[in-house]
Amino acid sequence: MDRISAIIVGAHTVISVFGGAITVFAYRAYTRTRSKQLKALAVAFGVCTVGTLVSLGGHQLGLLALLEAVALQSLAIAAGFVLLAYSLQTGYSATSPTGHSTR
Structure with a gap:
């Protein structure tokens, strides 16, 4: 393996490990809250991570x-x-906790 290939493999390994961890953390947060924003976040990081691995x-x-x-x-x-x-x-939502618009 040449130097550039080693750098690419190393970078992809870091992306895979940390992208996978972020995906798992976001998914766990989604399962606790059932927030569609966290579900989309988990899917987003999962797509980036899987694309890198593939x-x-x-x-x-x-x-x-x-x-x-x-x-x-x-x-x-x-x-x-x-x-x-x-x-x-x-x-x-562009409203404050009191329900008034923040704009």
Whole structure:
């Protein structure tokens, strides 16, 4: 394995470990609260993490060229970011705890 491949594998490993942990934490929070925002957050991080794992695995197993793996990972991260934005906007209310508009 050359130096660049080792860096890519190392970075993907960190992304997979911490992305997986964040996904689990968000899912646990969702199961406690049944908040659709937390469910969308868990799915968003899950999509990013799984996309990273699949692209790395596909490349390391020789099923995907490097450029194809990068394209797959980019698509997964783009989809995850769309879901992340959705999770942050879903159920947003611009009212204060007293019920008055904050705008």
